[in-house]
Amino acid sequence: MPIRNQPTALFINILIWLLFVSNLNAAPTSRNLFFAPYLRNFSKQDYQAYNQNWSLCQDTTTGFLYAANSRGLLEFDGTRWQTYRLPEQQIVRSVASDQKGRIYTGGLGEIGYWQATATGLLRYHSLTRLIANRLFPKEEIWNIVPGPDFVFFQSFSTGFLYQNGQVTEVRLPGNVLFLYQVGTRYYLQSIGKGLYELVNGKFITLPGTNELASTAVHSILPYGTKGLLIGTRDHGLFQYEKGHLSRLNHAASRFLQRYQCNKGLALPDGRYAFGTILNGIIITDTTGAILYSLNQREGLQNNTVLSLTLDAKGSVWAGLDDGITAIAFGYPLKYFTDPNGQLGTPYDAVLYNNRLYLGTNHGVYWCDFPTSGVPAYHLIEGSQGQVWDLTVLDGQLLCGHNAGTFRITPAGGWEAVFTQAGGWNLRALASRPGFALQGTYTGLGVYRRDAAGKWQFSHLIAGFSEPIREVWEDSDGRIWLRHAHRGVYSIQLSADLRTVNRLRWTPASAQDEALKRSLNVSGKIRRIFTGWQGEHLFLRQDGSLLVTQPNGLKAEFAISPIAWMDDYEAIVPLDSTFYLLCFEKGYALLPRQELSAVQHQQLKNKPLIRQLAVINGTQSRSYTFRTASALASFLPVLKAKENHLVFQFSQPEAIQEPLFSYRLIGLDENWSDFSPLAEKEYASLMPGSYEFQVRSTSDGSVTSLPFEISPPWYQSLWAYVAYGLLGCGLVGLSFYVHRRQVAAHQTKVRQQMEQKLAREQERHRQQLIQVQKEKLEQDVIGKSEELANTTMNLIHKNDLLLKLKGEVEKLKDEVQQRQTIDQATGHINQLVKLIDSNISSRQDWKVFEKNFNKVHEQFFKRLLSQYDGLTPDDLRLAAYLRMNLSSKEVAKLLNITVRGVELKRYRLRKRLDLPQEANLNEFMMAF
Incomplete structure (x- = not known):
């Protein structure tokens, strides 16, 4: 274990100076130049923590800014601040980020890193357990320098190298202030000595830097291609190149000597930013000319600068003894402030x-x-x-x-x-x-x-x-x-x-x-101004400015509403x-020439939906997002009762206060007015599919979060299926019951109808029989009348023929008596034969028989079936008797005498076997 160096008197003095630097009074201010950069100040009321901010960094994966604050680790997502505390509530003295999104912090007896969990919040992972030094709990980590494959934690007396999951203690060349990275090389000063370079885990003396032993080095920056620009506490600036150290005597060096340089930063365009203890920040060029001077009189919150960092857009963030200030050199609006009130409004x-x-x-x-x-x-x-x-x-x-x-x-x-x-x-x-x-x-x-x-x-x-x-x-x-x-x-x-x-x-x-x-153009507009070449400038109610061109270009600028003179x-x-x-x-x-660049940047700036809070009665849960990819992979399906939602959104890497417009597709298709409000709440949303959208400029990129609120169980798909099945069952049952009822009713009705039909059929049958009977009777009457007429015609014909025959015979007798011509007699005989042949001829009988059978159906058949031996003459006589003809009339039809008729009647009675007292006519009529 390396031997720990004892603090020297100079180190103790410097440490005391650092701890009490915030109590120093500000020195006289410098004058502001014509075009001042845009400043945005964050007070402790804004970030809800302590005054001092000892270190700053930006996470390159999210664009979030982190500050080592006396209360803890501060996170700024471009819209809101959040504080994370160390396990023992220590002051966070240093912060740095690597390319993997880890945020390293150091404090009293504590080193470790913060990493986002699945919920999107930071979780702390302590590395203290990996340190074997028993005196480490008394060390305070003031500086963290991440390398390509390592992280260097540093107190004023000890260094710790975190690499490959292990922490190794590094022997320092004495008591030191801070390790500085310049390109791929690392330098520090040993207090009371010159500069050292860290090479392969060891510190090598930098020749020619012994002159720095009498002061404290507070910044080491690249100078030219291979040189170093060294900022000291009270000796101004030094240039080191090719082993030669020279003190600079230009305006910037004299300023820093007077107001005590505390931090330095190399800007992307070759300029430098220096933070002082007594007079804020200056921006210089490589010649040492002061381009900007920012202090409390010119908008800075505090003149004591504890930390500086550069964000991805080239803006400088300053951690102050009281607050944090962002300085946007690339912001198109260039301000002139009148701190002395000389000009007025x-x-x-x-x-x-x-x-x-x-x-x-x-x-x-x-x-x-x-x-x-x-x-x-x-x-x-x-x-x-x-x-x-x-x-x-x-x-x-x-x-x-x-x-x-x-x-x-x-x-x-x-x-x-x-x-x-x-x-x-x-x-x-x-x-x-x-x-x-x-x-x-x-x-x-x-x-x-x-x-x-x-x-x-x-x-x-x-x-x-x-x-x-x-x-x-x-x-x-x-x-x-x-x-x-x-x-x-x-x-x-x-x-x-x-x-x-x-x-x-x-x-x-x-x-x-x-x-x-x-x-x-959407939103509420305060005033509209006409500009050059068809341009219009829309001043919104919230103070922001929108510039439009006829070609469709739109550039927006966030300006505080209180900056303007009302009316x-x-x-x-x-x-x-x-x-x-x-x-x-x-x-x-x-500058008008920067409008297209502003629009281009706006199209690239995409707001981030930071959090979705789901409130269900007294319970709630939230989903936090740190990147657009995490948001894109999140497709929530919420329960029916989880219909009270709160969306929070931000604009990462935004210095000027962003403005937001939002809408919820599925509820409202219209965009809201632009406002700095970065939260939107929706309550009592109906089940369905939605998409929450937010934008930070009217023509900028839109960030979306689609989600779905499921219907309650009684409105779910399976419920509707069950409802459908139950409904089908009920319909089937009711249909079955109905069919049974209908069938019973139909059976009853059918029976009633059948009975009615039977009665109707019977009635119709009786009516038909009656009609048929009446028709038959009419037919019989008609046929009888026809038969009677025919018979009478026959009778009259035969009677006539008989009369003719008699007359002819009389004529014959007279002719014979008078012995007239014999030939006439022959003709008369011939005439008599002709008459005889037409009296009751066989043809007449056939006609009579046909008509008789129509009137008296089956008479002959029944008669022949019951009585054998009946002759045709018997049948003819029976037919005439059936017609109730007298013997005289029958004699005429048969061309016989009445006596002959009686004889035939007698024979017929014998064949019919009728008793003597039976009337033959009545029998035939009844048969």
């Missing part, structure tokens, strides 16, 4: 004859523009008082003043043009060359260019006495007036410009909203290069 500005003129509430000031040195402001004598407007017309500088309107000559003279109080705004009329219109406290004034080319007051417009803050003319020649309190007027003047012919009031917001829609905000296009922004305390210059 600027209301307007103009470039005139290579001078910048500022109209303030103190008067008109001018300085040379541009200037590389400290600007010297000169007051125009006679201009004291409130200045509202500075306008250049035809090479003449006119000033609208509380006391009237004045001309400022190139020699600095102050000439009255119009003495009526309150010249608010003067603008030339493009539609009327040689004339200008001015808004005043009490109306409109008309100016005219005289024969000598000078602008002179002409007259006031009659009948118009409203206070007009702003006058402008659009491309169509229409004149617009902004009233001091009541919006915007559109007016039409008479041809002689003496009266108002037409006046139409319109809300100022109407024009603004139309312009916002045309340029796709008197002003942005002035100085020329095609700069816009000047008037603030309550000073002003800022915005």
